[in-house]
Amino acid sequence: MVILDPESNIPLYMQLRTQIIEAIVxxxxxxxxxxxxxxGLAGDLGINMHTVNKSYHELEAKGIIEIVPKKGAVIIANTEKGPSNKQREDITEELRPAVAEALVHGMKEADLHQLISELILKMKGT
Amino acid sequence: MVILDPESNIPLYMQLRTQIIEAIVxxxxxxxxxxxxxxGLAGDLGINMHTVNKSYHELEAKGIIEIVPKKGAVIIANTEKGPSNKQREDITEELRPAVAEALVHGMKEADLHQLISELILKMKGT
DNA sequence: TTTTTTGTTATAGTAAATATAGAACAGTTC
DNA sequence: GAACTGTTCTATATTTACTATAACAAAAAA
Known part of the structure; x- marks a missing residue:
């Protein structure tokens, strides 16, 4: 179930790619x-085909799906095997600003671990 | 020491506010x-005054600095006291996409904790 | 085999975000 | 008084985000 917020400051294609990732999780x-x-998806969501296409290509760049021309997009992300070195670096850089903000407000390492654990629970839950 | 990359896909004002936060950390x-x-800072960095101003106002909105008109910007972030509820929620939402990406690539909870710990070390170190 | 559907590519347009530039104002500091 | 401060305003250029059509060629379905 994908719900987009057109009023968000987060671009539609980013909202979509994040929600697809979470659907896999x-x-x-x-x-x-x-x-x-x-x-099809663009029609369902009421957005443009190119916006969906951009999301798909970002997912492909992240190694989460494979787009086969004239056919479709298939999920190739292996949620069992761990991330590649590059994927791990990308994730680290994506985490960096939020972690810095947490530390500047006085969160301790244990607090952050707790927060992450809660997030994982919510994400895997209903 | 602040270094900006004009070629980055990350806006200058975001790079700046993140690096100021890391400097505090x-x-x-x-x-x-x-x-x-x-x-002064705009001159040193070779960017426009308004770009720096935007970074400062984002830091103020995050409760990290206080801007006193006609005087200057003072750091008010307390790196000892924990974050407010709103700050904690903001941090959670900021972490969400990266955590989802980590999980989709098969990272386990313990792996993420390890990665966070490494990040904190790098961030606090030289 | 015809029809539909697929991702791809190209062109075009609008709106918002990003960044720059210059000027003026009114307090603060020296 | 002079220099410096953040603020506000106008203006412009560039990029990003999103939409809108159209056409193509291959795959899939009828």
Missing amino acids: RGDLALGDTLPSVR | RGDLALGDTLPSVR
């Missing part, structure tokens, strides 16, 4: 599953 | 210290 989508066609 | 800037004037 929840198990709503699994390895080998195919994503809806760019036209 | 490192201890290069402390509670009560005043930031350089918007004109």
Whole structure:
């Protein structure tokens, strides 16, 4: 279930790619599953085909899906095997600003671990 | 020491505000210290005054500095006291996409804690 | 085999975000 | 008084984000 907020300061294509990733994490989508066609999903969400296409290509760049021309997009992310070195570095840089903000407000290492654990629970939950 | 990358896809004002936060985390800037004037810092960095001003106002919105008109910007972030509820929620939402990406690539909770710990070390170190 | 659907590419346009530039104002500091 | 401060205003250029069509060629379905 994807819900986009057109008023958000977060671009639509980012909201979409994040929610697709979370759908995989929840198990709503699994390895080998195919994503809806760019036209189909765009129609359902009431947004433009190119916006969906941009999300898909970002997911492909992250190694989460594979786009087969003229066919469709298939999930290739292996939620069992760990991340590659590059993926791990990308994740680190993505975490950096938020971690810095946490530390500047006095959060301790243990607090951050707790917060992360809560986030994981919420994300994997209903 | 602030270094900006004009070629980055990350806006200058975001790079700047993140690096100021990290400077506080490192201890290069402390509670009560005043930031350089918007004109002064803009000159040093070779960017526009308004760009620096935008960074400062984002830091103020995050409760990290206080801008006193006609005087300057003072650091009010207390790196000892924990974050407010709102700050904690903001940090959680900022972490969400990166955590989702980590999980989709098969990182386990313990792996993420390890990665966070490494990040904190790097951030507080030289 | 015809039709539909697929991702891709190209062009075009609007709106917002980002960054710069210069000027003026009114307090603060020296 | 002079220099410096953040603030506000106008203005402009560039990039990003999003939408809108259209056309293409290959795959899939009828």
